[in-house]
Amino acid sequence: MISCDDELRHWPADEAQARAVQDRLRPHVRLDEAGPEPGFEGTVVGVDVAYDDERDVVAAAAVALDARTRAVVDRATGVGQVSFPYVPGLLAFREIPTVLKALGRLARTPDLVVCDGYGLAHPRRFGLASHLGVLTGLPTIGVAKNPFTFRYAPPGPERGATSPLLDGTEEVGRALRTQQGVKPVFVSVGHRTDLDRACAHTLHLAADYRLPETTRAADALCRRALADA
């Protein structure tokens, strides 16, 4: 089993070590579970992070929404020092320590976590959402604003339309149109759920805007936490 505390204590010091950690943890990703059904009774938690490189400060937020009504039921923040530089493919090492602080301050355990970034849609199939899922044991999905290095054909113009996000011929996620005529978001599985449900959750959470309410709420809160830090 994975010990979250041990992983935090042995945080990689360089890129080679970070890639080795990803290769070691990757086999712990579970793709054989359905995960919570869309509209389930419970909480969906959005997490996001903001940086102040001048002060070397990072602030994270975790906002819990009622999975059915999308009402905010809890919120928590955490602050810390930047623990890793931004390197494409190694984003998790920059965000996870502070995200875990915020998650740990929620009143109850999330039923699903929505990350700002990717899960399996990653060069080594182990993006931020998968990494956070393995460390916490929670079902996670990734919703990104950009296609990263992957290819996709534009989905249809209507809300709910999807197209495969491809690494070569492998579908690593989906481009999902959450609002009519608006640029799609890029959904991938993190841990303990499947792509169909990941897209259904994302669509439900993005009823009014391009991005899921979880992401919007966490983004606003971590910016405020950074300003107050």
Add this chain to the structure above:
DNA sequence: GCGACAG
């Protein structure tokens, strides 16, 4: 070697 590259 050069360009691309989640946040």
Add this chain to the structure above:
DNA sequence: ATCTTGTCGC
């Protein structure tokens, strides 16, 4: 991610 003016529109 963050830096930033004005501008179009509900």
